[in-house]
Amino acid sequence: MPRHILALALKELLALLRDKRSRFVLIGPxxxxxxxxxxxxxFDLQNAPIAIYDEDxxxxxxxxxxxxxxxxxxxxxxxxxxxxxxxxxxDDRQALLVLRIxxxxxxxxxxxxxxxxxxxILDGRNSNTAMLALxxxxxxxxxxxxAWAARHGRSGPPVHxxxxxxxxxxxxxRWFVVPGIVGLLTLVVTxxxxxxxxxxxxxxxTFDQLLVxxxxxxxxxIGKSIPGLLVGLLQGSLIVVVTVYGFGVPLxxxxxxxxxxxxxxxxxxxxxGLMISSLAVTQQQGLLGAFLFLVPAVILSxxxxxxxxxxxxxxxxxxxxxxxxxxxxxxGVFLQGNSYALLMDQYWPMALIGLVSLxxxxxxxxxxxx
Numbered sequence: 001m002p003r004h005i006l007a008l009a010l011k012e013l014l015a016l017l018r019d020k021r022s023r024f025v026l027i028g029p030x031x032x033x034x035x036x037x038x039x040x041x042x043f044d045l046q047n048a049p050i051a052i053y054d055e056d057x058x059x060x061x062x063x064x065x066x067x068x069x070x071x072x073x074x075x076x077x078x079x080x081x082x083x084x085x086x087x088x089x090x091d092d093r094q095a096l097l098v099l100r101i102x103x104x105x106x107x108x109x110x111x112x113x114x115x116x117x118x119x120x121i122l123d124g125r126n127s128n129t130a131m132l133a134l135x136x137x138x139x140x141x142x143x144x145x146x147a148w149a150a151r152h153g154r155s156g157p158p159v160h161x162x163x164x165x166x167x168x169x170x171x172x173x174r175w176f177v178v179p180g181i182v183g184l185l186t187l188v189v190t191x192x193x194x195x196x197x198x199x200x201x202x203x204x205x206t207f208d209q210l211l212v213x214x215x216x217x218x219x220x221x222i223g224k225s226i227p228g229l230l231v232g233l234l235q236g237s238l239i240v241v242v243t244v245y246g247f248g249v250p251l252x253x254x255x256x257x258x259x260x261x262x263x264x265x266x267x268x269x270x271x272x273g274l275m276i277s278s279l280a281v282t283q284q285q286g287l288l289g290a291f292l293f294l295v296p297a298v299i300l301s302x303x304x305x306x307x308x309x310x311x312x313x314x315x316x317x318x319x320x321x322x323x324x325x326x327x328x329x330x331x332g333v334f335l336q337g338n339s340y341a342l343l344m345d346q347y348w349p350m351a352l353i354g355l356v357s358l359x360x361x362x363x364x365x366x367x368x369x370x
Contacts, residue, residue: 045132046309051078051095053086058106060116064144064159068099073136090123090166091336097122097133109148109158116159124168125335127176129306134163134171167335178247179330180303182239183323186262187269187297190232191290194273197224198365199286221362224277225270232266243334253333257340261329264350268322271357278364297323322353 050068054061068074077095080086089095098121102108105116120137122130141161148158168175240258243249251258276289299305300314301323307315318324325346332338332346 045073045129045136045306047075048073048096048129048133048136048308049077049094050074050097050099050133051080051086051089052076053080053098053100055103056101056105056116060106060109060148061101064101064118064141065099067140067144071136071140073133086121090121093123095123096129097137099137117162118159119162119164122163122165122171124165124171125176125331126302126306127168127171127173128304130165130168130171137161174247175249175335176331178243178249179334180301180327182236182243183265183301183326183330184298184303185239186232186236186266187323188294189235190228190266190269191273191276191294192287193231194225194228194270195276195280195286195290196283197228198274198277199280199283202280203282218362221274221358221365225274225358228270228273229263229266232269233262236262236266249334251334252337254339255333257338257343258329258333260340261326261333261343261347261350264347264354265322265326265329267354268350268357271354271361272322274361275357275364278361297321300324301327303327319349320353322350325350 052065052068054065065076069076074097078085078089080089080098086098086100089098100119100121102117102119105118108116118141120134122134124130138161141159145159165171240251244251272293273290276293277286280286280289300307300310300318300321302318303323307318307324310318328346329338329343332343336342
């Protein structure tokens with residue numbers, strides 16, 4: 001390598017290391033994202049909440065239940081004794097799985113007849129988690145069958161497992177993933193549009209001209225936020241249409257409830273984007289800021305991996321992420337058929353995040369003006 005090329009490369013390296021912002025970009029974000037990925041991005045299922053519905057109360061049923069209680073993959077959070085108690089546990093996400101042991105279970109497997117029946121009622125809204133829970137359940141039942149057959153000298157499985165997924169009968173991963181993509185792509189487009197808005201003015205040299213117009217800073221921010229809201233709304237609507245008619249995902253709930261959630265989500269995304277844009281001097285910095293927010297936001301949203309699997313400290317951090325709430329709205333409307341009342345707990349956090357982020361964006365905007 002010629003010496004002048006080596007000298008130029010050395011000069012660029014020194015310039016990169018001398019700049020405080022460049023050093024931060026090289027060291028800070030990779031470490032932060034490594035911690036987020038390392039702790040949050042896990043497909044393991046541990047301490048998944050399950051409920052036990054034991055209609056038999058026999059010795060064999062207690063032995064099978066003990067295997068579930070002793071598994072590190074499951075945590076028994078409820079014991080029920082009536083059919084009407086099953087639906088609320090699944091609907092409110094209090095239990096991922098309800099294990100129902102049929103009457104005469106112990107008598108059936110002791111008699112050596114057709115075998116005892118066990119039903120696994122799964123929450124199918126998150127198909128990936130449901131499949132993991134189903135695999136762990138099958139493993140426990142298989143171990144029970146092998147041990148029981150060896151102990152009693154019988155052939156054939158004494159326990160038959162029946163599967164009943166709710167909200168996603170075939171556990172199709174597309175029904176879980178595609179509604180999440182609605183939120184993901186809407187966030188990406190809206191965040192980039194707003195994150196570049198003020199930075200574009202500064203880079204083009206028209207920011208000072210904008211300040212001498214009769215518009216107040218608040219009015220400028222409102223004008224900058226409207227394009228992001230409109231673009232995000234149109235983009236989200238297009239993706240919803242493709243989701244329903246292109247991918248065949250059922251839209252079971254209220255369209256109005258979906259669009260209210262989308263509007264509040266866009267409000268929070270615009271607020272975050274304007275905060276980034278107010279801090280950025282160039283469009284390159286705006287893009288970098290949007291990227292630094294997007295990657296943790298997707299990981300901490302429950303889009304791919306369940307939030308319940310994350311460490312407790314990381315789970316608390318997810319409450320600051322508007323995408324977390326919008327994904328619940330999307331999957332609730334698409335798969336569960338939810339309406340306004342059932343989604344109110346998801347609406348107000350997005351509204352609060354939007355309000356706080358817009359206030360901070362306005363403060364940063366005025367602060368960077370002087």
